[in-house]
Amino acid sequence: MVKVTFVSSDGTRREVETAEGETAREAALFNDVPGIDGDCGGVCACATCHVHVDPGWIDTVGRLKEGEAEAELLQFAEGANEYSRLACQIPMEAAMEGLVLHVPAQQY
Numbered sequence: 001m002v003k004v005t006f007v008s009s010d011g012t013r014r015e016v017e018t019a020e021g022e023t024a025r026e027a028a029l030f031n032d033v034p035g036i037d038g039d040c041g042g043v044c045a046c047a048t049c050h051v052h053v054d055p056g057w058i059d060t061v062g063r064l065k066e067g068e069a070e071a072e073l074l075q076f077a078e079g080a081n082e083y084s085r086l087a088c089q090i091p092m093e094a095a096m097e098g099l100v101l102h103v104p105a106q107q108y
């Protein structure tokens, strides 16, 4: 299991556990994390799973890659910044133990 903390825009922290190989989207949905809807089912088509990766974790998670579908979709998302990722595109792995993801205020 891998622990990940979702931080709401009001500062509320929710630490959840998820299995390696599951995505951060699934970790949020299975634990009723507010602001992560994941409407498209995790196929990188809706951006309702937009998160800001905590700056201390961005190198582990990886930044958006220009030209890829995820980056194309997020360029239209409100509140997108250099730490933006789609939770459905973040497969959890052991190296992410303690990962912190922020839910943008625009997600509510």
Ligand code: FES
Residues within 6 Å of the ligand: 025, 037, 038, 039, 040, 041, 042, 043, 044, 045, 046, 047, 048, 049, 050, 086, 087, 088, 089
């Ligand atoms: S769930 Fe739709 S883009 Fe992630």
